[in-house]
Amino acid sequence: MINSKYKNNLNLIFDKLLKTYSYQGWWPFIDYDGVNPTKTGAISGYHPKDYDFPKNSNQKFEVIIGSILTQNTTWPSVEQALNNLNKLVDFDPLSILEFANNNEEPFKNAIRCVGFVNQKTEYLKNISNFYIDLKEDLDKEDEIPSRKDLLAVKGIGNETADSILLFAHKQKEFKVDSYTKRIFTYLGYIKENDSYMSIKNFFETNFSGDVNMFQEYHALIVEHAKRYYSKKPYGVNDKILNEFKI
DNA sequence: TTCCAGGCAATAC
DNA sequence: GTATTGCATGGA
Structure with a gap:
């Protein structure tokens, strides 16, 4: 599904997003007095770098x-x-x-x-x-x-x-959403009409990270997409990931 | 006003 | 299996 030349790109893209936005602290909790970063659409309850959730x-x-x-x-x-x-x-x-x-x-x-x-x-x-x-x-x-x-x-x-x-449940399952599809369709790694399971499998096969990084990747994708993939034409102003376009 | 938001199920081919 | 449509509300 992906040329071996780009084999490591899902990890490189993750690194770039993490470097750009830092740790996202998903999933947010209403009664958790977490930080309130300058995150698109965020209100409160995030807990960056603390993956010991849910606590009960x-x-x-x-x-x-x-x-x-x-x-x-x-x-x-x-x-x-x-x-x-x-x-x-x-x-x-x-x-x-x-x-x-x-x-x-x-x-x-x-x-x-x-x-x-x-x-x-x-x-x-x-x-x-x-x-x-x-x-x-x-x-x-x-x-x-x-x-x-x-x-x-x-x-x-x-x-x-x-x-x-x-x-x-902290299981290592990659979560795909419409933002994931938009970003990686624009970058050329998947096709517009690829099925949910094929995209999920693509990430789980080609991204090497533990369950915490699975959480982090999804959150970073959402954060990035809210900035560059919410208005059509999607992605045209995305200079951050442009170097990974194929 | 129109479009979009951290989708899903029912239906029709 | 894949494409389309209704489902409800609020904000930009």
Whole structure:
């Protein structure tokens, strides 16, 4: 898929992005008093160079909820929704499920700012049920679900599954999003219509880094793309990665 | 006003 | 398997 001449480029691009933007501190947490860097669209809760997250089961489920809420919307909206929700209910599967079932309108009003409220309410109930069952079946708080099982939950697609596995469970799964496609299509490494799994496989085969660097790479891609790949024509002002264009 | 945002599922070929 | 469309809201 990639000429051997460019074999190391995914690592070189990572190095360049890291040098340019430094450590991103994903995944952000609402109750974490982290730094507030001058990051595009960032508000708070980031923890650069500290990969020891999530620190407890509530934070883990916060990542899982956030992964669904952030589908096709902006992070500031998600942060608002999480703060709204946090005043109403604990971030654990059983509490979320019961609150959503018994207080539908307050629940929807809390997350309304992220859009797609009806769908996302259903999705959040589904994922809550999934983790309730997972814990009951395996009787282990910290059991890690399989990617296949996650994908069987209505509302969890490829990207959300990888987001949950990478940032909540710290599994070495590369997360591909629309920004990833834009940057690496523009640079010439992938094609516009390549499938999610083929792009994921491309990164997992050609980028050598541990799970923390998998997290870092995705965050750096988002940061870079927000600056140069949000307005059409995408990438034309990207001087930072221009040297890696093929 | 139009376009875009850290997608997904259902449907149609 | 791949392409298209509806889903909701807020901000630039």
